[in-house]
Amino acid sequence: MSSKTSEEIFQHLQNIVDFGKNVMKEFLGENYVHCGEVVQLPLDFVKQLCLKIQCERPESRCDKDLDTLSGYALCLPNLARLQTYHFAEHRPILCVEIKPKCGFIPFSSDVTHEMKHKVCRYCMHQHLKVATGKWKQISKYCPLDLYSGNKQRMYFALKSLLQEAQNNLKIFKNGELIYGCKDARSPVADWSELAHHLKPFFFPSNGLASGPHCTRAVIRELVRVITRVLLSGSDKGRAGALRSGPGLWGPPVCEASPFSRSLRCQGKNTPERSGLPKGCLLYKTLQVQMLDLLDIEGLYPLYRRVERYLEEFPEERKTLQIDGPYDEAFYQRLLDLSTEDDGTVAFALTKVQQYRVAMTAKDCSIMIALSPCLQDASSDQRPIVPSSRSRFAFSVSVLDLDLKPYESIPHQYKLDGKIVNYYLKTVHAKDATVMSARFKESEDCTLVLHKV
Numbered sequence: 001m002s003s004k005t006s007e008e009i010f011q012h013l014q015n016i017v018d019f020g021k022n023v024m025k026e027f028l029g030e031n032y033v034h035c036g037e038v039v040q041l042p043l044d045f046v047k048q049l050c051l052k053i054q055c056e057r058p059e060s061r062c063d064k065d066l067d068t069l070s071g072y073a074l075c076l077p078n079l080a081r082l083q084t085y086h087f088a089e090h091r092p093i094l095c096v097e098i099k100p101k102c103g104f105i106p107f108s109s110d111v112t113h114e115m116k117h118k119v120c121r122y123c124m125h126q127h128l129k130v131a132t133g134k135w136k137q138i139s140k141y142c143p144l145d146l147y148s149g150n151k152q153r154m155y156f157a158l159k160s161l162l163q164e165a166q167n168n169l170k171i172f173k174n175g176e177l178i179y180g181c182k183d184a185r186s187p188v189a190d191w192s193e194l195a196h197h198l199k200p201f202f203f204p205s206n207g208l209a210s211g212p213h214c215t216r217a218v219i220r221e222l223v224r225v226i227t228r229v230l231l232s233g234s235d236k237g238r239a240g241a242l243r244s245g246p247g248l249w250g251p252p253v254c255e256a257s258p259f260s261r262s263l264r265c266q267g268k269n270t271p272e273r274s275g276l277p278k279g280c281l282l283y284k285t286l287q288v289q290m291l292d293l294l295d296i297e298g299l300y301p302l303y304r305r306v307e308r309y310l311e312e313f314p315e316e317r318k319t320l321q322i323d324g325p326y327d328e329a330f331y332q333r334l335l336d337l338s339t340e341d342d343g344t345v346a347f348a349l350t351k352v353q354q355y356r357v358a359m360t361a362k363d364c365s366i367m368i369a370l371s372p373c374l375q376d377a378s379s380d381q382r383p384i385v386p387s388s389r390s391r392f393a394f395s396v397s398v399l400d401l402d403l404k405p406y407e408s409i410p411h412q413y414k415l416d417g418k419i420v421n422y423y424l425k426t427v428h429a430k431d432a433t434v435m436s437a438r439f440k441e442s443e444d445c446t447l448v449l450h451k452v
């Protein structure tokens, strides 16, 4: 960043805003996307702010310097608050942030490792992350369970996130982080402490005793409410324009997910594919993720084609809109889902841009803000989600929607190979006893099959 001029930084930030407005709002619907605006700040203020927040930043992020020189910044609403009100709310507020990651298994015929058609990237990547020390233990969370639309699978996925939050789950109370870890050294999850924070929200006037029973009841309510919110939504958006044709789905379950393994153990059938309602944010996010039609293995040669063209005609970078502008024309080209390669740079470029958009959707987060409403208060047409002892006004927003850079494609290609090779070498090659370490705690097998 520091090598860029102020003008370039302004343009970069404006591109982020335009991408939100012209692409993500179109796909995901306007209620979910808050693009923010580029603002100018006094340099003195930026420097002081930078010093003040330095100690709060996770160590793993500190290699990224904050820009204190250009005077430009992106101003976003506080998404840990309700977005349905245009003025500050003074009621207590909970916010659950989920980074769901990629919710489908690649369907592309360019995939060379059979394992990639069976086990999702998140579950494979877990092993590499633990081996490299990013996290201490493998999570039972599998994105395919969350995106399944099946309440039991979603319930299992959310509980797994609560057990092993990694960077996929954070909970804020009145804007303050109360749950979720910063890095591998963070202390283990404490559900009773979390339940202590949440009890007034879910059991406001009830003298529910503390202890394990109370903890379980509170966590159950939280998971139910989040599941309901995730399945809600009638917000328009044009993700439907991306609906893939038959056969372009991939398997509905990941073989490494403890949920699907437990079903198989019990001789039950594989669940049906996505039962997500079409209006909900998860469904739309998944559709955008599926713009990755060819998988990185099919995409990389096309990236190389664009690269060769740019080496010959570097001045064309602008015309190809590699670094923006992300305007209506850019958006329209994303809607071309053909996979017939006619050998042109135009075809390669469209797939490259679709891949970048898909990667963005695979790495974004969902913010769910919940604020208790009084039992007799009218909903004033705001969405409301009931729990067994209270009701919440809620809003759902998406965070981190800046388009992934063109330059990250070679890195993605190498990382993909590393993830799969590591998984094949260390996990799959060993016998099932190693694989099943995470399934030995069979309480989850029975637990999830209760009606929720």
Ligand SMILES: O=P(O)(O)O[C@@H]1[C@@H](OP(=O)(O)O)[C@H](OP(=O)(O)O)[C@H](O)[C@H](OP(=O)(O)O)[C@H]1OP(=O)(O)O
Binding pocket: 167, 359, 362, 363, 404, 408, 412, 415
């Ligand atoms: O590649 P992945 O799947 O590990 O995703 C990266 C994330 O790691 P995760 O797997 O979520 O722990 C990674 O998350 P952390 O910074 O490790 O919390 C970033 O979001 C990274 O994006 P960027 O390069 O900073 O724009 C992400 O990189 P991109 O692949 O989205 O560029």
Ligand SMILES: Nc1ncnc2c1ncn2[C@@H]1O[C@H](COP(=O)(O)OP(=O)(O)OP(=O)(O)O)[C@@H](O)[C@H]1O
Binding pocket: 061, 064, 076, 077, 078, 079, 080, 097, 170, 365, 399, 400
């Ligand atoms: N608009 C927002 N409202 C509420 N919380 C936010 C908002 N933006 C970011 N956050 C919080 O800050 C965290 C980090 O945000 P984000 O990943 O966008 O930062 P980043 O710019 O990528 O960070 P870094 O520069 O360290 O890589 C999010 O996971 C979320 O908890």
